[in-house]
Amino acid sequence: MQGFQRSKAWFARIHLDLPLLLLLLLLCSAGLVLLYSASGRDWGMVTRQAIHFGIGFTLLGIAAQIPPRWYERVAPWAFIVGLMALAAVLLVGVGAKGAQRWLAIPGLPRFQPSELVKLVLPLTVAWFMAQRSVPPRLIDLFKALCIIAIPTVMILKQPDLGTAILIGTSGLLVLFFAGMSWWLIGSMVAVVAASAPLMWFFVMHDYQKQRVLTFLNPESDKLGAGWNIIQSKTAIGSGGIDGKGFLHGTQSQLEFLPESHTDFIIAVLAEELGLAGVLMLLALYCLIILRGLYLSTRCDTLFARLLSGSLAVTFFIYVFVNIGMVSGILPVVGVPLPLVSYGGTSVVSLMLAFGLLMSMASHRQR
Known part of the structure; x- marks a missing residue:
């Protein structure tokens, strides 16, 4: 022992x-x-x-x-790089089984940028919320939701619904730990449930x-x-x-x-x-x-x-x-x-x- x-x-x-x-x-x-x-x-x-x-x-x-303060500094830049990689997938990505989710860079193994965005998104949202008051104000929550929505929508376009849901959830968890109120969580669930028919016909x-x-x-x-x-x-x-x-x-x-x-x-x-x-x-x-x-x-x-x-x-x-x-x-x-x-x-x-x-x-x- x-x-x-x-x-x-x-x-x-x-x-x-x-x-x-x-x-x-x-x-x-x-x-x-x-x-x-x-x-x-x-x-x-x-x-x-x-x-x-x-x-x-x-x-x-x-x-x-690497100390946390370094991650806090590079978070916004990592987010930009992640968005650029997702954009590259949509433009010149490698397709398989009806989906375009991979990048093939000469000299490097083929990789899936959305897997790395699973890490970059909560890092970025945590950086953003750490500089705001806790529990967060509505305007800060709106801005954070916009940060979450951008890569989520880009991954939906690949299309990769499962990864998009997981990545969006990882960002929302940061907001939950930051003290997002339960009534707002309930409202968001109600909005998602109400928009399900629209997603069925226009998104999926x-x-x-x-x-x-x-x-x-x-x-x-x-x-x-x-x-x-x-x-x-x-x-x-x-x-x-x-x-x-x-x-x-x-x-x-x-x-x-x-x-x-x-x-x-x-x-x-x-x-x-x-x-x-x-x-x-x-x-x-x-x-x-x-x-x-x-x-x-x-x-x-x-x-x-x-x-x-x-x-x-x-x-x-x-x-x-x-x-x-x-x-x-x-x-x-x-x-x-x-x-x-x-x-x-x-x-x-x-x-x-x-x-x-x-x-x-x-x-x-x-």
């Missing part, structure tokens, strides 16, 4: 939180094991994901060393409408749009309590389950390790989220508290949305399971977020 305390103190001197770091290492290790099964025992994919994790942890360590694309209809009745097109969610629920239900055993899932190993290594990877876990395996993963996620919220309470500036609190809760929302859509209680919106699903840009952005969180909590103003 004393050895752990000494190690914790040493990590604290280099601005890293040892408990959170160990939890992230455990989650990433579990993700690699699960990816091995979900990818059909593809060691190449597992190796690439391990490289993504290595890059992510390196960036986490670097981000944690045909494939997005189909996802909603499939969510309401997946059996209406069993071999088409409803295939993914039906196979996912079949995999989850067939796993039972203990599961069928590692590498013995029929839905995933026989390729009935689509996107098993990305969006639907938790269905693989549920089939092979059962409810017990899912509960263990959820417990790990809960510990990470609770540790993140605890670190946010240790921040000594308004900017740091707003940013770290929103990052911790946003991580929870990513987990909730992915598990919700895979289990059929939410429409399928293409959100990966954090640090478990395969993907490089997502891993990097999440690790940077945890690096920022550690920086906010460990750097104390003198």
Whole structure:
């Protein structure tokens, strides 16, 4: 125990939180094991994901060393760069599966700018609100909502409804932690609910409408749009309590389950390790989220508290949305399971977020 305390103190001197770091290492290790099964025992994919994790942890360590005041200074410039990257996606982005979401810059790997905007937007909104009175005035809330709306609308144009909702939510969480009144929150929910018919006819694309209809009745097109969610629920239900055993899932190993290594990877876990395996993963996620919220309470500036609190809760929302859509209680919106699903840009952005969180909590103003 004393050895752990000494190690914790040493990590604290280099601005890293040892408990959170160990939890992230455990989650990433579990993700690699699960990816091995979900990818059909593809060691190449597992190796690439391990490289993504290595890059992510390196960036986490670097981000944690930078003091919060530096992030506060660069926030507006990062926001401008993020908007420029989103504009470049709309103009010269790389398309796939009917969407244009990636940038391919010569000499660099292809990446998805919206993943980085997930980090830049709450950073910018926290910078903006930290310079205003708390609880915020209506005029300040309006300005902040405009900051949130610009990248959200640009991502909707790609189109990427799921990421747009998550990014908009990350900015709104900053306003919530800044003390936005409940009556205003209720009013915004009422406005969104009232505008739903307009969004259906004028904003949502045909494939997005189909996802909603499939969510309401997946059996209406069993071999088409409803295939993914039906196979996912079949995999989850067939796993039972203990599961069928590692590498013995029929839905995933026989390729009935689509996107098993990305969006639907938790269905693989549920089939092979059962409810017990899912509960263990959820417990790990809960510990990470609770540790993140605890670190946010240790921040000594308004900017740091707003940013770290929103990052911790946003991580929870990513987990909730992915598990919700895979289990059929939410429409399928293409959100990966954090640090478990395969993907490089997502891993990097999440690790940077945890690096920022550690920086906010460990750097104390003198």
